[in-house]
Amino acid sequence: AQKITQTQPGMFVQEKEAVTLDCTYDTSDQSYGLFWYKQPSSGEMIFLIYQGSYDEQNATEGRYSLNFQKARKSANLVISASQLGDSAMYFCAMRETSNTGFQKLVFGTGTRLLVSP
Amino acid sequence: DTGVSQDPRHKITKRGQNVTFRCDPISEHNRLYWYRQTLGQGPEFLTYFQNEAQLEKSRLLSDRFSAERPKGSFSTLEIQRTEQGDSAMYLCASSLWDRGPTGELFFGEGSRLTVL
Numbered sequence: 001a002q003k004i005t006q007t008q009p010g011m012f013v014q015e016k017e018a019v020t021l022d023c024t025y026d027t028s029d030q031s032y033g034l035f036w037y038k039q040p041s042s043g044e045m046i047f048l049i050y051q052g053s054y055d056e057q058n059a060t061e062g063r064y065s066l067n068f069q070k071a072r073k074s075a076n077l078v079i080s081a082s083q084l085g086d087s088a089m090y091f092c093a094m095r096e097t098s099n100t101g102f103q104k105l106v107f108g109t110g111t112r113l114l115v116s117p
Numbered sequence: 118d119t120g121v122s123q124d125p126r127h128k129i130t131k132r133g134q135n136v137t138f139r140c141d142p143i144s145e146h147n148r149l150y151w152y153r154q155t156l157g158q159g160p161e162f163l164t165y166f167q168n169e170a171q172l173e174k175s176r177l178l179s180d181r182f183s184a185e186r187p188k189g190s191f192s193t194l195e196i197q198r199t200e201q202g203d204s205a206m207y208l209c210a211s212s213l214w215d216r217g218p219t220g221e222l223f224f225g226e227g228s229r230l231t232v233l
Contacts (some may be wrong), residue, residue: 004159035221043206045160045224091159102173104150105222107159 003027004092004108011113013082020067021077021111023092029053033095034075035105036066040088048090051075082115089113119143121225123209129231130199137195138228142211149192150222151184152208153177160208166192199232206230 003026013019025034036048051059051066059066067076079086089112093105122141130136142149147168152160163182165173168189178184181199186192196203206229210222 037224043208043227043229045208045210045222047221047223050221093159098173102165104162104165104173105160106162109157109159 004094004106006092006108006111008111009109011111013079013113013115015084015115015117016081018078018080019082019113021079021090021092021113023075023077023108025073025075025092025094027073027094027096029097032097034066034068035093035095036064036075036077037091037093037107038086038088039091039110045091049077079113084115084117087113087115121209121211121223123207123225123228125228126226127229127231129233131233132201133198135195135197136199136230137193138207138209138230140192140194140209140225141190142192142209143213143223146211146213146223147189148212149186150210150212151192151194152210152224154206154208154227155204163194163207196230199230201232204230204232 005024032053034051037045039045049059049061049064051068058068063080065078089110091110092108096106097103124139149166151163154160162175163178164184166186169186181197184194206227208227210224212222
């Protein structure tokens with residue numbers, strides 16, 4: 001079974017600074033996908049960034065970048081120039097494929113990020 | 118707004134009552150998922166529809182839970198004889214078959230259930 005581990009229950013960062021949210025994963029698959037989602041207090045899960053296991057370059061989307069270290073099985077999210085609106089829960093997820101080919105996302109327990117002025 | 122919508126947003130019920138949640142996915146999306154999220158946890162997969170067919174169900178989905186997606190459009194999730202352990206946020210997500218390898222899910226804002 002695949003597993004996602006987020007060891008930081010909470011993180012604090014000052015506005016305009018960068019912050020790294022940790023994520024490690026466990027899988028025996030050769031092909032997999034890693035995702036980061038943001039969940040503000042409203043409850044909606046907002047897709048941030050995706051990294052495929054065969055992607056040679058780290059994914060970037062605006063202020064978000066994914067530090068993908070395949071050998072270490074880590075996929076840390078880096079948020080640059082933090083903004084007050086970045087305060088939210090952040091979930092790392094992996095796309096899991098069953099023997100029947102069905103795919104679903106498996107999520108970690110999340111990290112709560114608080115950005116202070 | 119053309120995102121995923123869920124109704125109701127909040128539901129408080131007494132133990133033993135039945136509740137039903139509705140999800141309207143993004144109109145062209147043929148894949149629909151239900152997830153459950155308890156406090157301090159990430160979302161956990163419950164069930165999956167491709168068009169109107171329910172193709173996957175988690176072991177978390179006891180026989181008190183039933184989900185439908187008639188005509189491959191909106192979906193309902195019904196919980197019969199609710200228990201306090203059913204208290205959670207129920208999230209609906211949709212995606213498009215030919216989205217490509219990314220396969221990102223678009224989530225609604227969830228339906229929060231409190232069972233007293």
